[in-house]
Amino acid sequence: MLRLSRFRFLRQVLIGLLSFVCVVTFAACGSGTPTTSSTGSSGGGVLKVATEPAFPPFESQGTSGDLVGFDIDLMKAIGAEAGLDIQFQSLPFDGIIPALQAGTVDAAISAMTITAERSQSVSFSRPYFKAGLAIAVRAKETGITSLDSLKNKRIAVQIGTTGADEAKKVAGAKIRTFDSAPLALQELANGNVDAVINDAPVTLYAIKSGNISGLKVATDQLLTEEFYGIAMPKDSPSLEKVNTGLKALIDNGKYNEIYKKWFDSEPATLPETAPL
Numbered sequence: 001m002l003r004l005s006r007f008r009f010l011r012q013v014l015i016g017l018l019s020f021v022c023v024v025t026f027a028a029c030g031s032g033t034p035t036t037s038s039t040g041s042s043g044g045g046v047l048k049v050a051t052e053p054a055f056p057p058f059e060s061q062g063t064s065g066d067l068v069g070f071d072i073d074l075m076k077a078i079g080a081e082a083g084l085d086i087q088f089q090s091l092p093f094d095g096i097i098p099a100l101q102a103g104t105v106d107a108a109i110s111a112m113t114i115t116a117e118r119s120q121s122v123s124f125s126r127p128y129f130k131a132g133l134a135i136a137v138r139a140k141e142t143g144i145t146s147l148d149s150l151k152n153k154r155i156a157v158q159i160g161t162t163g164a165d166e167a168k169k170v171a172g173a174k175i176r177t178f179d180s181a182p183l184a185l186q187e188l189a190n191g192n193v194d195a196v197i198n199d200a201p202v203t204l205y206a207i208k209s210g211n212i213s214g215l216k217v218a219t220d221q222l223l224t225e226e227f228y229g230i231a232m233p234k235d236s237p238s239l240e241k242v243n244t245g246l247k248a249l250i251d252n253g254k255y256n257e258i259y260k261k262w263f264d265s266e267p268a269t270l271p272e273t274a275p276l
């Protein structure tokens with residue numbers, strides 16, 4: 001009897017100790033919920049924003065290693081508008097949605113197309129850019145003029161992208177996936193694949209800037225119409241702030257300024273929600 005109650009007493013002490021340790025650890029490490037509650041230098045909270053930074057002119061690494069691009073300028077401007085301290089974090093493109101779901105980042109801006117499938121696992125802001133897919137081929141290519149003409153050809157794509165999904169529709173295609181779009185385009189320039197399916201603004205920018213040589217876009221018409229959105233975890237407390245900030249920038253002309261800086265043209269009018 002006595003031995004039993006001593007055992008019970010010890011067990012109570014142990015449980016007490018353990019729960020104390022748990023509470024302290026959780027308080028110190030955070031419980032895995034979004035970090036918007038921590039206060040940043042702007043006073044309104046930190047927003048950890050993921051991006052895959054090999055997608056110029058939307059996001060890339062500048063000469064000093066800092067992030068530059070349309071998405072980067074836009075996200076910083078949204079932060080300034082919404083009183084959020086933006087902290088970027090580089091991630092592989094196919095790791096972004098899992099990171100949002102796990103709550104290790106609060107948002108992602110990565111030229112990410114708003115799709116019905118992705119909308120099941122994350123929430124998107126209102127559309128901030130109109131884009132579409134294009135087929136890139138070597139400059140001397142004459143046989144590839146449409147998605148259909150890619151049948152049985154070798155196609156390179158970036159992993160996890162809408163371009164990769166489009167390539168899957170081509171019968172008999174041998175698809176090679178790469179971690180980044182520049183790597184896929186380089187493979188095409190090297191003659192190891194016949195085409196790349198990628199976002200048109202990025203492919204056109206790579207050709208125009210001379211980042212890659214000997215390539216052209218195969219068709220005048222884009223394969224798809226896509227809208228980019230800023231992705232956030234479902235029910236994110238930041239969704240409304242980001243949307244309000246984005247709307248303010250569109251209305252006050254700052255969005256136009258950023259657009260002209262990177263694309264040297266007028267932006268398309270954007271719908272309030274992406275047609276899915």
Ligand code: ARG
Binds near residue numbers: 051
């Ligand atoms: N728009 C395409 C998609 O959402 C490609 C985006 C790739 N973005 C990047 N930063 N690598 O699937």
